[in-house]
Amino acid sequence: MRKKYDDIKALFEENDRDVIIDTARKQEALQSVCTKNASMKNTAGSRWQLVKGQLLYMNKNILCFHLAACMGMVLLVWTNWCDIQAWEQYSMICSGVLGALSVLEVGSMFFSGMTELEASCYFNVRQLTAFQMTYSGILSLAALLLSTVFASIRLERNILMTGIYILVPFVTTECVCLAVMLTEIGRRNLLVLIAAGIFSAFFWSILASMPRLYEASALVFWIAALVAGMGIFVLQMKWFFEILDKGEIVCAD
Incomplete structure (x- = not known):
């Protein structure tokens, strides 16, 4: 810079x-x-004022959908609504949905045209992007953690294996959606990003119906997929903020 x-x-x-x-x-x-x-008197705002400003300009609709999906996933296992076999499939679908919603919250800034005001005296898009990614990630990971703990208690599942089964669809879906958002067509058309999230969730729902994926011998592939997905996501985030700083990501309207 x-x-x-x-x-x-x-x-x-x-x-x-x-x-x-x-x-x-x-x-x-x-x-x-x-x-x-x-x-002139320059007064520095407090951290609470900074957070209030971020909450004011964020998209509340997607946040409501995100909260509903998080609570729905936790209630799904807490109420014993499904058995062990069905839980594996439903948890992977819900995990993919949470991953898509996490990226969609950030993408909403580009569809609303807020990024046109980057580095102005009213908005700091980099700051707002980091804030939305942080709180959306915390919401999703909290829901995934609670679901993993409840599943290990109520459905008598191994907590480590359950956590890996849930995290892999979440991370890979985020990678897919973020890859779409890094393209110009992905930032110009909201439906493209939504379609990518639906495709990823549908893909994992198909994989979840294959019993062989839950055998002990397949655990090494799950771990490898999780590590690879996290590595790709970190590289994507680094690239995302670099092109955001360069001004290559601007208003989509």
Whole structure:
């Protein structure tokens, strides 16, 4: 980021090299700016004010859907509504849905056109993106953790294996949806991102119906898929914030 600003500054200096500057007027303008700055009072906002600002500009509708999906997944296992075999399939579908909703909350900024105001005095899109990714991730992981614990208690499932079975669809769905959002067509069309989430959830619902996937011999493949998915997601996030800083991700409208 620093190098980018230095390059821009160098371009301005080269372009203004032939411009004749009145030294007296330059000094007068500088003195006027310094006097004005000295008379102004700059008050730093508290962290709570920062959080309130983020909550004000976020998309509340997707947050409501996300909360409903989290509570639905927890209640699904808490109420003993399904047996062990059905739980494996339902949990993977719900996990994929939570992964899609986590990315969809961030993607909503691009569909609303908020990113056009990046680096203005009213919005900081990087800050808002990080905030939404943080709280949506916490919501989803909390729901997945509670579901894993309840499943291990009520359905007498191994807590480690259950956690892996739930996390893999969540991470892979996030990778798929984030990969779509990194493309221009994915940021311009909300339906493309929704379709990617539905496809991923449907894909995992098919895999969940295969009993061989839950054998002990297949556990190593689940662990490998989880580690690979987390690695890909970290790289995608790094790339996402890099192109966001460069201004390559802008208003989609």
